[in-house]
Amino acid sequence: MVAMTKRMKVFQIVFNDPSKTFYCSGDKVAGKIVVEVTEITRVSAMRVLGVGCAKVDYAKGKQRCREEIDYLKYEEVVQLDDHPADTDGSVILRPGNKYEYTFGFELPQQGQLVSSYEGKFGSVQYYVKALMERASHPAVECKKNFDVEEPLDVNTPDLLSPASGMKEKKVTCMFIPDGQVSLNAKIDRRGFCEGEEIFIDAKFENTCSRIVVPKAAIVAKQIYQANGHTKVFRQKLSSVRGNHIISGMCDAWLGKTIRVPKIKPSILGCGIIRVEYALMIYMHIPGSEKLILELPLVIGTVPYSGLSSRSNSMSSQESTASTSWVSLRMPSSCPPSYCDITRDVRLDQPHTPLLDDYDGGDSPIFMNSPQFFPPLPPYSEVEEEYNGNSRMLPVY
Incomplete structure (x- = not known):
């Protein structure tokens, strides 16, 4: 950004390594x-500023919430x-010449910076500003941004530890109990x-009595704090889905995959802006609220250096005979599977707010509709790409 005048032909900042x-x-x-002038110009001083700050700015009713950290x-x-230079330190710049002022400074040590970020209600920005002071004339300035990315290693013991959880929900129909749905999920690490x-x-x-659909999605949560208020913005970044599960049946995902899309690393060290991620595993229940389980994720910059996640997942599958973490009522002797496929739908669309998480393809079907319910329209299913392995078992 350059505030130009008729005296300035060129006034810009150039980094030594523009490819960085x-x-x-x-x-x-x-x-x-770099400075070039169109007429003789006396420069009193050339100041260079290195600036980095986090800013939050949003409206809450009639109040404007603003906060800033340097x-x-x-x-x-x-x-x-x-x-x-003259005795007062000023210099005279003449047309036809190119003048270059060199600068350099070191960024603070690790733990004192936060990665660059641009969000809906706040940002973390770094830039260099040049301020040319001239005698008897307003100062002229130019600015150039640069990005900071603090390393975040996912190979720490905390981020290599598994995450798991269980959720269940009783379903009602017109205040009449209608059974329940439950899920139990695990991932081998959090980073x-x-x-x-x-x-x-x-x-x-x-x-x-209804047909439910299991799904999983990576979600981002942006948390902004200003003036004692907190604003949270959630986005669904990518998702996959499984098979429809009819009444009285179970479904199992054994190493079902979802890819981490191109996203910014987690921001955890800023006092007014946090960017957190989670793996949301949920069941779409027609006519009822979703059953949702969220497992925390940390998105880093230093990749996992151990065995591949697939190897770990396959090892966990080999030990599923014990499956101490599973509390569902799985039969000891499983009948032959009639469904050996799992849908894997990848969304290459822009980020979608969770409030717009549309499940139009999941019709509100009841396996055994109560007699006082009118007949439901016929169900049509959109053909989708199938990938992976699954097992669907009857509930005993």
Whole structure:
């Protein structure tokens, strides 16, 4: 960004390494300020500022909520090399010449910065600003942004630990009990990076009269804090779905995969902005609220260096005879499976708010409709791509 005048032909900031995509804590930000003028100009001083700050700004009713935290504050006065200066430190710039002011400064050490971020109600931005002060004239400035990405290693013991959980829900129809649905899910670790596959082991049980659909999605939660208020914005980033489960049946996911899309790493160290992720495993229940289980995720920058998630998932499958983490009523002797396929629908659409999570393809079907209910319209199913393995078992 340049605030130009008729005296300025060129006034811009150029980094020494323009191909560098991002900086980390401790890196040196260096470059030059290039100036060309159209008429003789006396420059009193050239100031260089390095700025980094987190800002939150949103409306809550009639109140405007604003908050700001500084992470980088650097300032210096730079001089022209091999160019004479007056006793007051000012220099005269003449047309036809190119002048270059060099600058350089180090970013604070690890733990003192937060990665760059641009969100719906706030941002974390870093930039270099050049301020040219001129005698008897307003100052002229230009600005150039740069990105900071703090390393976040997913190979820590906490992020390598598995995450699991169980949820169940009693279903009613016109205040009459209509059975229940339950799910039990596990992932082998919590830390992932962009492009990695998350392998899901899960069991779903349906004893209500309706056909339910198990699904999984990666969701992002942006948390903004300002003036004592908190604003949360949720997005669904990608999702997969399983087979329809009819009344009295169970379904099992053994290593069903969902890929981590291209997303920003988690932001956990900022006092006013947090970006968190979760794997949401849920069951769509026609005519009722979803049954939802969320397993926490941390999206990092340093990829997993151990055995592949698939190897770990396959190992877990080999030990499913015990399946101590599964509390569903699975029969000891399973009948032959009549459904050996799992749907895997990948959404390549823009981020979709969860409030718009439309389940139009899941018709509100009852396996045994109460007599006082009118006949339901015929069910039509859209053909989708099938991938993976699943087992559907009767409930005893």
